Amino acid sequence: MRSPQLMIKPSNCHSCRMSALCLPLALRTSDLDLLDNAIKRGKPMQKNQSVFYAGDRFTSVYAIRSGAVKSYCITDDGTEQVTGFYLPGEIFGWDGIANGNHSNHAVTLETSALCEIPFAQFERLSATMPMLQQHFMRLMSKEISTDQALITLLSKNSAEERVASLLISLSKRLKSQHLSATKFRLPMSRADIGNYLGLTVETVSRVFSRFQSFDLIYCERKEIEIINLKRLSSLAHNAEHL
Amino acid sequence: MRSPQLMIKPSNCHSCRMSALCLPLALRTSDLDLLDNAIKRGKPMQKNQSVFYAGDRFTSVYAIRSGAVKSYCITDDGTEQVTGFYLPGEIFGWDGIANGNHSNHAVTLETSALCEIPFAQFERLSATMPMLQQHFMRLMSKEISTDQALITLLSKNSAEERVASLLISLSKRLKSQHLSATKFRLPMSRADIGNYLGLTVETVSRVFSRFQSFDLIYCERKEIEIINLKRLSSLAHNAEHL
């Protein structure tokens, strides 16, 4: 007999509460069935598990049902560069369409449930479903937008503005999933945050402390509560597309 | 009678010396004819002319035949953010597939000749030419790669490393077009370079001076000669995908 928590999980794309986000809205029901059959519903993954490695043959993109994932690559000098954080309802793994291999690593930041969307299937389906192709191109284009927002953040904004932008971004994305926008758990470490934002761990920690002393946030380890969303947002100039 | 310099210009995609770069190699000749008819061969543009504005309806992407283009957007606080430089043989204008409008501005940095590739035509053609669709996705994916390389550059590298990376990137891209890799004219201003690399004009200028005093480059205003390509490359850790 299956365990209770498995029972309440959605077993197909129709009943998944986030289908509206990771699938094109315009799909007819018959099309959805086809896609539904193509998608591999993921086994739950533990923390710090690799979804794929850089260099792996590119076969699929992944939708997050629960949990969180970071993507990163190893630069020429052997250091890690975090390239993105992904939350429930979001899709990652676009890198490596170019040459057929992933250019990033992807690991879970906490226990997560993923849906694997095989790309070959998609390509076959998209021949008869033009909306699907369009949808995927839009998602890629959105990835470009967030990358450019990050570039702006890195080249123009101070440490405080960068951290504020990330917090506001997380808040907005959680809110769009009908989760609390002001009280949540940071899935990533301070080191990951710093790496992503081009800062050191120490600086990130100091900014958190300063924000706390200004009553902008309350934060205990990874649990965070945004006290003054308005003032924090005013610091986050470039969170819009992050 | 037409002027000599107009006569030597390629009049279609077949004879264009850079067709191999902006079009998929796998196209059959018959397909190439179709595409050839779709492309609007560009009128030459003067320096500082807009190709498109942010907010403009997205209708086309553009290939550069000669000259140079920069793309940039205006951030929330009203300042400019340069998002890319484009050289002969390269295609720009992918932004705004997402929502149907360009998110960037694009202006010529010097007198340029462009080819406009209408996107509606492409979508129609790609129905019968799967290679074309794949090619475009790869180009978008490549854009993501270069953005991520820039992110790494901005978050990890010093001013000297950033400038070196840009110079090496330009050098490689010019070389791939059978132009000199060591002696060329910088199409963009110091301010544009600084903006792109997250540095101030003053810092860029100082780095140029330092490079010159170390005999890495010789540079007079916009004319630049790379003296010690090897040592300059060793500074440019993240130029590979820039």
Place this chain on the structure above:
DNA sequence: CGTATGTTTGACCGTCGTCAATTGTAGTGG
């Protein structure tokens, strides 16, 4: 309970931004 890892805080210092002045270059009109 002990070790490893993540986080916080402090002191110090270097890189790069800011402000300011100067020089050089390109473009304009007398």
Place this chain on the structure above:
DNA sequence: CCACTACAATTGACGACGGTCAAACATACG
């Protein structure tokens, strides 16, 4: 052709932000 202006680039002095190094502390894990 040259003065005049506007703009781009260079150089210097100074200071601040954030990195580096180090130590203390908290938390997670076996």
